[in-house]
Amino acid sequence: MKTKNSYMLKISTFAILLITAAFFLSSCNDKKNEVSKKDVETMNSGKLTAYCDNTLVDLMDSTFQMYRSLYPDVELTIETGTARDVMSNLLSGKARVIIIARDYLHDEDSLMQKFDVKPHAREEIADDALCFFTGRDNPLDTLNDAEIYNVLTTNKKFTDYYKILKAEPTIVTCDQNSSIYANLQRLPARSNKISRKLIVFSTVDSVKQYVKNNQNSIGVLYLHNVIRNLDFKTIPIGYADSTGKYITPKPVHQAYIIQGLYPYTVTFSAIFLEDFKNLPFWFGAFIAREAIVTRYLKEAGVVPKFAKFTLINED
Numbered sequence: 001m002k003t004k005n006s007y008m009l010k011i012s013t014f015a016i017l018l019i020t021a022a023f024f025l026s027s028c029n030d031k032k033n034e035v036s037k038k039d040v041e042t043m044n045s046g047k048l049t050a051y052c053d054n055t056l057v058d059l060m061d062s063t064f065q066m067y068r069s070l071y072p073d074v075e076l077t078i079e080t081g082t083a084r085d086v087m088s089n090l091l092s093g094k095a096r097v098i099i100i101a102r103d104y105l106h107d108e109d110s111l112m113q114k115f116d117v118k119p120h121a122r123e124e125i126a127d128d129a130l131c132f133f134t135g136r137d138n139p140l141d142t143l144n145d146a147e148i149y150n151v152l153t154t155n156k157k158f159t160d161y162y163k164i165l166k167a168e169p170t171i172v173t174c175d176q177n178s179s180i181y182a183n184l185q186r187l188p189a190r191s192n193k194i195s196r197k198l199i200v201f202s203t204v205d206s207v208k209q210y211v212k213n214n215q216n217s218i219g220v221l222y223l224h225n226v227i228r229n230l231d232f233k234t235i236p237i238g239y240a241d242s243t244g245k246y247i248t249p250k251p252v253h254q255a256y257i258i259q260g261l262y263p264y265t266v267t268f269s270a271i272f273l274e275d276f277k278n279l280p281f282w283f284g285a286f287i288a289r290e291a292i293v294t295r296y297l298k299e300a301g302v303v304p305k306f307a308k309f310t311l312i313n314e315d
Contacts, residue, residue: 037073043282045073050283051086052078053100053179055204056268059224059300060099063287066296070286074279082202083179090120090273097280099125099287101179101222101268102186121275123284127303129223130183130264131252132235135215139164142249145188145239145263152189152196158218165216172210173220175200179266184220187264208232222266223252227301239263254303267305 037045052060057080064078081089083102089095091108104112104119112119132148134140140162150156151171159168174180185194199217201207204225211219212231219232226232236249247263250256257265270284287293294304303309 038075041279043277043279044071046279047075047077048096048279048283049077049079050270050280051089051095051098052080053083053086053098053102053268054080055083055174055178055180055222055225056099056101058204059297059302060287062296063293066290066292067283067286074283076283082175082177083182084177090271091117093273096273097284098271099268100271101128101266102182105182121272121281123270123272123281123288124305125268125270125288126297126305127257128266128268129252129257129262130180130187130266131221131223131226132237133211133219133221133226133232134169134217134235135211135231136233137215138169138218138233140169140218140235143235143237144249145237148188148237149190152184152194153192154195167216170199170214170217171196171220172199172201172207172214172217174204174207175202178202179268180204180221183264183266187266223254224300224302237263254298254301255309257303258309 038047040046050064061078064076067074068076079086079089083100084105086095086098086100087104087108090098091111111117132143140158144161147156147158147161151158157168159165173184181200185191199210201210204221207219207221208226208229208231211217218235219226223234226234234252236251238247238249240246241260247261250261252262256262270288272280272284274280288304289306294307297304298307298309
């Protein structure tokens with residue numbers, strides 16, 4: 001004969017089994033919902049791979065972390081490579097969004113025209129300076145745009161213009177696949193062939209290390225790559241503006257970029273495969289427009305396109 005206690009024990013055991021089963025079902029449903037959020041693309045969920053120009057990674061990595069923190073339902077992957085690499089990924093349709101510090105090169109533009117590909121939609125992020133810099137002990141304190149052009153494209157040398165130099169300095173920059181080299185050719189060389197022999201490296205860090213170890217060298221990078229680095233000094237550059245007026249050399253600083261008083265300004269952008277307001281678009285809008293991002297970029301020394309600046313004239 002079954003006792004009351006054994007009957008109650010069976011009921012309790014059954015109840016525990018029900019609770020345990022419910023717990024596991026709930027856990028499974030939570031995991032299923034968690035997976036499905038990243039599998040379904042919306043403006044703030046889904047999976048996205050963005051390709052970033054490797055000369056911008058040291059600046060932009062913090063913005064990617066901000067995005068991940070605010071949008072945990074987006075599985076964001078960042079791939080890096082040369083400007084040539086990331087643009088190739090866009091033009092081949094592999095990349096849905098790239099972050100790059102140059103526009104199409106001539107051969108890329110020709111290829112697009114051949115296959116009737118229209119220019120891609122883009123979100124401009126910020127302006128930066130293509131800057132010439134040296135080690136602290138280098139005697140150079142200013143340069144001139146016209147003289148830089150001659151040095152890059154003719155047989156002229158820096159020592160022809162600057163008698164303070166005891167020997168001809170080497171020019172050091174990133175290689176031909178980088179956006180830095182493309183902008184060096186587009187701006188100081190005025191889209192002409194660079195005939196001057198350059199020392200080139202595949203990474204920004206290698207360029208900086210070379211200049212640090214070789215005082216008789218001039219490096220060419222973006223301002224954000226070297227700003228606040230006490231090993232280097234950036235060189236002010238004088239030039240003639242579009243009206244022919246001579247602009248005296250100014251410190252390489254965001255204030256003079258804003259005023260249009262620096263000759264070599266570079267814009268970097270997010271460029272999209274599709275012209276839709278989809279996940280890549282909202283990602284690009286975030287790293288270009290979000291207040292915390294523009295504040296960070298401004299403090300980093302570049303000029304965010306969506307930031308407000310108040311310039312105070314010094315008497």
